[in-house]
Amino acid sequence: MHAHDEDRQLDGLADRLRHDDPRFAADFARGRPCRPREYRRGTAWLTLAVGLALLGAGIALGHGLLLAGGLVVSGAAGHLFDPNREQIRRGTPPPS
Template identity: 55%
Template sequence: MPPSEDHRLVDLEARLEREDPRFVRGMSSGRPARPREYRRTGAWWGLALGVALLVSGIAWAQGLLIAGGLVLVGMAAQLADPDPARMTHRGFGRR
């Protein structure tokens, strides 16, 4: 491999290490972890909390809890939803 190609690979490895160290550690140990863009654990926790707020707001007839639950569910659903740019090839996105 020419030195210029080797230098590009080293730069790529360093950038990946800075962006997602958990993924790089998993690859080096032989037990790969999902890349950061595919981890949605926080979004699911936010969605669960938002639904809990919404249900408790409906049960107690508190408009502020209902509004907060709706906002949190909307934010978490946006985070849990896959990237719309990747879905265009399946016919779901804009043309």
């Protein structure tokens, strides 16, 4: 493989990274990279906390609607923890 081919492959990888996660690519270029998108789960933890709070309130108060809402929100939070959810939504297969 020639150096020119390798440079072209690296440029392609950099372009894909900028397209997939612009925040990570910009921070990486500045020398202080943030976590890649797959590992940023702040929203997932917050959603899970709200879901569990609703679930606990539903159990404590004996209120079926709070209980059901807590189960639904907790289930949605579980989906947010999937690191490949963005790729699945775009229709690209996850890496093997």
